[in-house]
Amino acid sequence: MAEERITDIGPPNYEQFLPPVIKKNYGKWDHHEILKPGVMVHVAESGDKLFTVRCGTPRLLAITSIRKFADIADKYCDGHLRWTSRNNVEFLLTDESKIEALIAEVEEYGFPIGGMGNCISNIVHTQGWVHCHSAASDASGTVKAVMDELMPHFQNMELPAKLRVAYACCLNMCGAVHCSDIAILGVHTRAPVIEHDDLPKMCEIPTLVASCPTGAIRPATVDGVQSVEIVDEQCMFCGNCYTVCPAVKINNAQTDGISIWVGGKVSNARVAPKFSKLAIPFIPNNPPRWPEVVDAVVKIINVYAENARKHERMGEWIDRIGWPKFFELTDIEFTKYHIDDFKHAGETYMRTAQLRH
Amino acid sequence: MADVTIDQVADAMFELVSSMKGKRDLKPMDVSKQMMEKFGDDVDKKMCKKALRQLIDSGRLTYKYAGGSYVTLPEA
Amino acid sequence: MTEMKYKTPLLDELEKGPWPSFVKEMKKEAHRPMVQDAIGQLERSYEEHISHWKHGGLVGVMGYGGGVIGRYSDLPEEFPEVAAFHTHRVNQPSAWFYTSEALRTLCDIWERHGSGLTNMHGSTGDIVFLGSTTEEIEPLFADLTKHGFDLGGSGSNMRTPSCCVGPARCEWACYDTLDACYNITQEFQDELHRPFFPYKYKFKFAGCPNDCVASIARSDCSVMGTWKDEIQVNQAAVLDYAKTVDIDAEICDLCPTRCVEWDGKTLEIDNSNCVKCMHCINVMPKALKPGKERGATILIGGKAPIIGGALLCSVFVPFLEMDKDSDYEDLKELTEAIWDLWGEHGKLRERVGEFIQRVGMSNFLEEIGLDPVPEMVMAPRSNPYIFFDDEIFE
Numbered sequence: 001m002a003e004e005r006i007t008d009i010g011p012p013n014y015e016q017f018l019p020p021v022i023k024k025n026y027g028k029w030d031h032h033e034i035l036k037p038g039v040m041v042h043v044a045e046s047g048d049k050l051f052t053v054r055c056g057t058p059r060l061l062a063i064t065s066i067r068k069f070a071d072i073a074d075k076y077c078d079g080h081l082r083w084t085s086r087n088n089v090e091f092l093l094t095d096e097s098k099i100e101a102l103i104a105e106v107e108e109y110g111f112p113i114g115g116m117g118n119c120i121s122n123i124v125h126t127q128g129w130v131h132c133h134s135a136a137s138d139a140s141g142t143v144k145a146v147m148d149e150l151m152p153h154f155q156n157m158e159l160p161a162k163l164r165v166a167y168a169c170c171l172n173m174c175g176a177v178h179c180s181d182i183a184i185l186g187v188h189t190r191a192p193v194i195e196h197d198d199l200p201k202m203c204e205i206p207t208l209v210a211s212c213p214t215g216a217i218r219p220a221t222v223d224g225v226q227s228v229e230i231v232d233e234q235c236m237f238c239g240n241c242y243t244v245c246p247a248v249k250i251n252n253a254q255t256d257g258i259s260i261w262v263g264g265k266v267s268n269a270r271v272a273p274k275f276s277k278l279a280i281p282f283i284p285n286n287p288p289r290w291p292e293v294v295d296a297v298v299k300i301i302n303v304y305a306e307n308a309r310k311h312e313r314m315g316e317w318i319d320r321i322g323w324p325k326f327f328e329l330t331d332i333e334f335t336k337y338h339i340d341d342f343k344h345a346g347e348t349y350m351r352t353a354q355l356r357h
Numbered sequence: 358m359a360d361v362t363i364d365q366v367a368d369a370m371f372e373l374v375s376s377m378k379g380k381r382d383l384k385p386m387d388v389s390k391q392m393m394e395k396f397g398d399d400v401d402k403k404m405c406k407k408a409l410r411q412l413i414d415s416g417r418l419t420y421k422y423a424g425g426s427y428v429t430l431p432e433a
Numbered sequence: 434m435t436e437m438k439y440k441t442p443l444l445d446e447l448e449k450g451p452w453p454s455f456v457k458e459m460k461k462e463a464h465r466p467m468v469q470d471a472i473g474q475l476e477r478s479y480e481e482h483i484s485h486w487k488h489g490g491l492v493g494v495m496g497y498g499g500g501v502i503g504r505y506s507d508l509p510e511e512f513p514e515v516a517a518f519h520t521h522r523v524n525q526p527s528a529w530f531y532t533s534e535a536l537r538t539l540c541d542i543w544e545r546h547g548s549g550l551t552n553m554h555g556s557t558g559d560i561v562f563l564g565s566t567t568e569e570i571e572p573l574f575a576d577l578t579k580h581g582f583d584l585g586g587s588g589s590n591m592r593t594p595s596c597c598v599g600p601a602r603c604e605w606a607c608y609d610t611l612d613a614c615y616n617i618t619q620e621f622q623d624e625l626h627r628p629f630f631p632y633k634y635k636f637k638f639a640g641c642p643n644d645c646v647a648s649i650a651r652s653d654c655s656v657m658g659t660w661k662d663e664i665q666v667n668q669a670a671v672l673d674y675a676k677t678v679d680i681d682a683e684i685c686d687l688c689p690t691r692c693v694e695w696d697g698k699t700l701e702i703d704n705s706n707c708v709k710c711m712h713c714i715n716v717m718p719k720a721l722k723p724g725k726e727r728g729a730t731i732l733i734g735g736k737a738p739i740i741g742g743a744l745l746c747s748v749f750v751p752f753l754e755m756d757k758d759s760d761y762e763d764l765k766e767l768t769e770a771i772w773d774l775w776g777e778h779g780k781l782r783e784r785v786g787e788f789i790q791r792v793g794m795s796n797f798l799e800e801i802g803l804d805p806v807p808e809m810v811m812a813p814r815s816n817p818y819i820f821f822d823d824e825i826f827e
């Protein structure tokens with residue numbers, strides 16, 4: 001080989017990317033204040049100030065846009081910026097007088113400022129039809145449609161508490177959305193359909209059998225060809241088999257759709273972290289704008305905003321008023337699908353007569 | 358105690374993976390466990406890791422992802 | 434604007450509206466034929482309500498078992514430019530700090546080898562490059578490493594660790610999340626690139642219990658900053674807040690252990706009963722701060738539903754010092770002990786949280802060599818089927 005192959009160097013050391021004001025005041029920040037939606041200041045013990053301007057993105061970014069962000073950072077921030085865990089960009093400045101011009105330029109380029117304080121920040125999401133094989137719905141499209149409606153909540157801070165929305169396009173939940181105030185989750189509802197003619201040509205049967213987490217796949221001879229069969233009752237629609245073998249079709253245009261879950265959180269503030277619980281089991285896919293999903297999310301948020309007390313996250317509010325009231329206020333139908341029937345289902349049954357009548 | 362070299366372990370690993378071709382895919386840990394059984398105290402996990410790395414780096418074996426990671430022969 | 438190869442009336446709908454549009458982003462790179470076909474295929478998915486990607490093949494860079502995810506079109510005749518359109522995970526710098534120069538370097542590299550489409554960032558934390566041909570995998574990797582970047586994890590290995598903004602810009606960070614994340618990532622490069630585990634293993638580093646990186650839900654090992662001594666109180670600043678905050682209602686009543694009292698003049702905290710939930714500090718950031726004796730709680734075993742159901746991490750070590758100078762020896766030792774045990778006895782595709790439930794927390798602790806402490810459980814057992822052994826007589 002002409003050139004020595006370089007491996008195992010790991011990521012670049014973050015220190016070279018920190019702005020001087022951070023290097024100087026690293027670990028010595030005194031307090032922070034949100035100055036207005038999307039703009040905050042951190043004040044160091046030394047008195048130095050660092051201003052942060054937060055901007056929402058669609059997560060899927062063209063390098064053209066990233067270069068534009070780099071140009072903006074050069075113009076206003078001495079080239080310093082970072083991304084957040086929720087796919088927002090944060091411009092980092094020391095010169096307060098440049099903030100308004102920075103905001104104007106970012107907004108002019110089509111990206112909104114906000115996502116701070118008691119608001120709805122960006123929707124953490126996954127690949128969907130843009131780039132994943134087992135997607136039961138599209139991530140970017142649903143997120144875009146929902147955020148178009150929720151935009152005012154991104155740009156102001158008038159909710160009772162933070163409200164985190166997350167989206168995953170199948171049960172694998174690459175974004176681990178299961179602890180969000182509102183989780184939008186793509187669901188397959190039928191076991192995969194097997195194309196027995198193609199299967200032996202495309203796939204190794206032992207690997208396919210081993211791929212199923214629940215052991216639902218068995219070798220079988222179908223119409224004289226060596227193939228597999230799937231025990232429908234054991235399938236929980238994860239799509240793992242399709243990952244291994246494209247002849248086992250998990251995706252189904254008629255029966256794939258979206259479910260909505262509510263009341264989860266990850267922070268430890270006040271009450272312990274919680275899982276999101278099922279609100280709506282199934283909404284058919286309706287691209288390009290998924291109006292039924294958007295309406296359901298907006299409705300839940302509006303009811304929450306009207307009824308929750310200050311500092312109460314979605315899950316804390318529901319715990320206070322009780323689930324029957326939640327379903328009543330939101331006009332969501334409670335069905336048999338809402339009652340858990342997996343391993344530890346019994347833990348979710350109501351074993352007290354303390355009810356609201 | 359007979360000294361076992363990394364090359365010997367690597368060869369034994371290669372043989373094992375070849376013999377399982379089409380039957381069952383093996384995880385890196387499965388391969389290592391079988392080597393430790395085969396060679397007994399002469400071989401530990403560190404040696405197995407080294408042998409495996411040699412096989413992968415030289416292209417004799419390759420990783421494959423099928424819901425979990427496996428080692429397998431490269432595609433022809 | 435580049436002329437579009439396909440008519441995309443459905444996707445065009447998603448260019449409207451105030452939120453930034455991913456369709457516009459895709460079109461910004463449409464001067465590349467592969468992006469044209471990606472757009473065309475996506476429109477087809479919108480028409481037919483179904484994905485047209487499939488997985489498969491053995492793709493990756495020589496020697497690594499992860500970092501590249503094979504992605505193929507299931508309509509290669511119609512959309513030949515995306516017949517192969519692989520994902521690359523590039524390990525991000527700690528806390529996602531960049532300079533404009535570093536970003537341009539990344540953009541230039543991706544421009545040379547792929548679609549020009551990215552995710553900033555993927556859910557594990559990596560920079561995600563969306564879509565290259567198989568031929569470009571090795572040249573892209575060489576280009577990345579030449580410029581100081583490396584691939585992240587995928588498959589049954591340690592996944593790319595990530596961390597919150599921590600001491601770089603947050604007064605509540607109880608340890609150096611950026612340094613810890615970088616240190617652990619470098620220490621375990623072998624485990625990151627060469628799958629040797631039953632399944633994936635994720636680290637996330639959060640500086641305090643606000644957990645801005647969702648470590649408790651999204652990692653197998655959550656390192657969550659906390660403190661032991663008293664919350665630092667600036668009484669004058671509390672008085673200032675009293676003008677705008679109803680301290681009784683918004684702080685005292687919402688404290689989970691009701692350990693805060695306010696008489697209109699001074700705020701009293703019974704620190705022995707504070708469970709470090711962060712609520713009071715969050716509401717009055719100028720007046721309150723975490724204590725000075727700082728470290729982290731180590732929690733283990735969080736995961737999404739596949740396979741045995743979703744789990745949150747549970748407490749493993751209530752308090753661990755996270756001194757930079759110690760090189761995180763304790764955390765590393767603990768991690769290797771867990772990997773050894775789970776690596777040897779874990780079943781295929783069994784995350785460590787599921788493994789602990791299967792073998793039992795007590796057995797797990799015994800093997801690792803940790804003593805059981807009451808902080809590890811919500812409550813002692815109520816179930817009387819105790820499997821006694823001889824130890825009870827000692």
Ligand code: HEM
Pocket residue numbers: 032084085086087088115121122124164266267269598602603604605643644645646647715
């Ligand atoms: C010094 C103050 C704080 C700083 C610097 C900070 C920083 C951050 C950042 C940068 C993010 C990613 C946000 C985004 O992308 O929009 C985030 C997310 C988050 N923060 Fe904070 N935060 C602070 C205070 C809080 C408070 C007061 C809470 C809780 C009451 C909190 C809980 C969270 C949670 C739960 C997330 C979301 C994690 C996720 O779902 O991915 N943080 N924080």
Ligand code: HEM
Pocket residue numbers: 125126127131132133172173174175176238239240243424488502504520552554555556557561736737738739
């Ligand atoms: C066994 C079933 C699973 C399969 C077959 C699977 C498959 C995939 C695939 C193919 C991608 C890449 C999508 C792309 O970029 O083209 C992906 C991404 C990802 N997966 Fe999974 N996955 C599985 C389980 C999980 C689980 C349980 C988690 C989390 C706990 C997870 C976390 C992730 C993350 C964080 C990403 C990056 C996604 C993003 O940023 O959009 N995966 N997965």
Ligand code: SF4
Pocket residue numbers: 126127128132133134135136168169170171172173174175
């Ligand atoms: S959540 Fe499912 S469909 Fe979506 S990117 Fe992850 S594996 Fe693919």
Ligand code: SF4
Pocket residue numbers: 191192211212213214215216217230234235236237238239240241242250
């Ligand atoms: S979708 Fe998942 S559970 Fe169903 S058969 Fe395939 S691998 Fe098994």
Ligand code: SF4
Pocket residue numbers: 597598599603604605606607639640641642643644645646658
């Ligand atoms: S987790 Fe805590 S220390 Fe880290 S950024 Fe969030 S609030 Fe700050």
Ligand code: SF4
Pocket residue numbers: 270687688689690691692693702706707708709710711712713714
């Ligand atoms: S941090 Fe939480 S538990 Fe501790 S005093 Fe404040 S509100 Fe109470």
